[in-house]
Amino acid sequence: MATVRIPPVLRPQTGGQTEVEAAGANVGEVLRALTAAHPDTESQLFGADGDLNRYVNVYLNDEDVRVLDGLDTAVADGDTVVILPAMAGGR
Amino acid sequence: MASTAQTKQRVEEIEPFEAAQEIEGGDVVLIDTREPHEYQEAHLEGGKLVPPGLLGDEIAAAAPDKSARTILYCRSGNRSYIAAEQMQALGYEDVASMAGGILAWQEQGLPVVAASGLTPEQRDRYSRHTLLPEVGVDGQLKMLNAKVLLVGAGGLGAPTALYLAAAGIGTIGLVDDDVVDASNLQRQVIHNTERIGTPKTASARATIEALNPDVDVVEHRTRLDASNILEILSDYDVIVDGADNFPTRYLLNDASVRLRKPVVSASILSFDGQVSTFVPYEGPCYRCLYPTPPPAELAPSCSANGVLGVMAGTMGLLQANEVLKLVIGIGEPLIGRLLLFEALGTRFTELKVRRDPHCPICGDDAPEIPESELGKFPDYEAFCAG
Numbered sequence: 001m002a003t004v005r006i007p008p009v010l011r012p013q014t015g016g017q018t019e020v021e022a023a024g025a026n027v028g029e030v031l032r033a034l035t036a037a038h039p040d041t042e043s044q045l046f047g048a049d050g051d052l053n054r055y056v057n058v059y060l061n062d063e064d065v066r067v068l069d070g071l072d073t074a075v076a077d078g079d080t081v082v083i084l085p086a087m088a089g090g091r
Numbered sequence: 092m093a094s095t096a097q098t099k100q101r102v103e104e105i106e107p108f109e110a111a112q113e114i115e116g117g118d119v120v121l122i123d124t125r126e127p128h129e130y131q132e133a134h135l136e137g138g139k140l141v142p143p144g145l146l147g148d149e150i151a152a153a154a155p156d157k158s159a160r161t162i163l164y165c166r167s168g169n170r171s172y173i174a175a176e177q178m179q180a181l182g183y184e185d186v187a188s189m190a191g192g193i194l195a196w197q198e199q200g201l202p203v204v205a206a207s208g209l210t211p212e213q214r215d216r217y218s219r220h221t222l223l224p225e226v227g228v229d230g231q232l233k234m235l236n237a238k239v240l241l242v243g244a245g246g247l248g249a250p251t252a253l254y255l256a257a258a259g260i261g262t263i264g265l266v267d268d269d270v271v272d273a274s275n276l277q278r279q280v281i282h283n284t285e286r287i288g289t290p291k292t293a294s295a296r297a298t299i300e301a302l303n304p305d306v307d308v309v310e311h312r313t314r315l316d317a318s319n320i321l322e323i324l325s326d327y328d329v330i331v332d333g334a335d336n337f338p339t340r341y342l343l344n345d346a347s348v349r350l351r352k353p354v355v356s357a358s359i360l361s362f363d364g365q366v367s368t369f370v371p372y373e374g375p376c377y378r379c380l381y382p383t384p385p386p387a388e389l390a391p392s393c394s395a396n397g398v399l400g401v402m403a404g405t406m407g408l409l410q411a412n413e414v415l416k417l418v419i420g421i422g423e424p425l426i427g428r429l430l431l432f433e434a435l436g437t438r439f440t441e442l443k444v445r446r447d448p449h450c451p452i453c454g455d456d457a458p459e460i461p462e463s464e465l466g467k468f469p470d471y472e473a474f475c476a477g
Contacts, residue, residue: 009390064444084431
């Protein structure tokens with residue numbers, strides 16, 4: 001199982017949970033397990049083509065999956081997947 | 092020399108030129124046995140301050156090795172002699188007192204670290220900075236000469252401005268076209284109840300001027316846009332991004348990369364905050380981290396969604412910390428690192444941010460921008476609405 005960190009903008013879709021446990025051998029599978037458990041997150045994470053939306057950054061532990069193998073990046077038990085959209089609030 | 096029987100071992104005294112040779116050779120612990128105000132005025136490079144009254148408490152930390160060669164000095168050689176006797180009684184084996192003190196040292200033309208450039212009032216005001224070896228008088232002078240622009244005098248800008256002003260940042264520019272509203276006061280601590288309805292830049296200026304007369308406040312009572320950004324940014328050394336919208340954040344990034352100005356960027360929402368430092372071409376830029384903005388429904392603002400007031404203080408002061416480090420040139424700024432703070436769990440998370448070789452702004456293939464095009468930017472409102 002991996003731990004998925006949920007950003008503030010997605011928490012309404014996870015019932016307010018800030019972390020969700022999800023199973024999967026790679027980042028794509030973990031995120032699909034998340035969207036299966038919380039279907040409202042899907043359209044915010046994935047585009048119609050099945051790829052991650054460009055405005056969503058995903059990190060495996062502290063590394064951006066874009067510099068690893070993207071959604072194919074292998075996930076080990078106990079890893080943390082961080083979902084991070086840009087935030088603009090400053091005031 | 093002494094005619095009477097002595098229980099005390101006599102203290103070795105050395106001349107300033109001998110001390111200078113030993114210090115030059117290294118492996119010497121150098122202790123300044125004067126008071127803090129004397130130390131600030133001028134001291135020997137590498138000298139650690141241990142005031143006479145605090146010797147018992149502080150000498151172990153300043154000189155942990157009792158067998159190490161240790162040289163003491165004071166103003167004229169008396170206090171250091173007495174301190175050396177005390178240290179010998181404490182078991183220090185190789186202590187010397189510099190005869191004639193720093194006065195004799197300076198008479199012989201040997202160099203000191205002097206508090207030149209600071210007025211007596213400034214020496215007093217900034218003494219807790221100058222006592223830090225990492226800052227010192229030189230670091231304080233860098234702060235007094237620094238020009239820092241705060242984009243936004245709201246949630247993030249308020250605590251950042253307060254602490255940068257207290258620290259003695261010599262010029263603080265404030266960009267904001269808003270007026271103080273009662274709903275701001277839960278987090279925008281630079282403003283107050285009496286100033287509701289006052290322009291935020293004017294309110295912030297009044298608070299800063301009351302706090303520190305050394306600070307020159309420049310009000311930019313406007314919104315940053317393509318027509319004014321280069322002119323405004325070009326006067327400053329460091330930019331602090333506390334903007335509340337994506338068009339301004341992307342415009343600010345693109346302009347600061349063109350001008351090669353470092354940007355300390357933070358954002359806050361509900362109980363969450365992010366902060367990073369973008370130094371053009373040294374590390375990634377904002378677009379390397381976020382190539383495209385999220386659609387409007389996924390980009391709520393604090394005004395619509397709420398924010399815990401202390402988030403502004405926490406993240407704003409992390410920005411102020413980054414600014415001071417960049418100005419003084421110490422420590423490790425958050426270049427290539429994004430720090431997340433989650434207040435409910437009180438948890439910090441650090442993520443790596445890498446330069447994107449395909450970044451349209453700072454990447455390898457980014458187009459060169461001729462002088463005539465420098466002030467022309469794309470339509471960010473459309474870009475961020477898409």
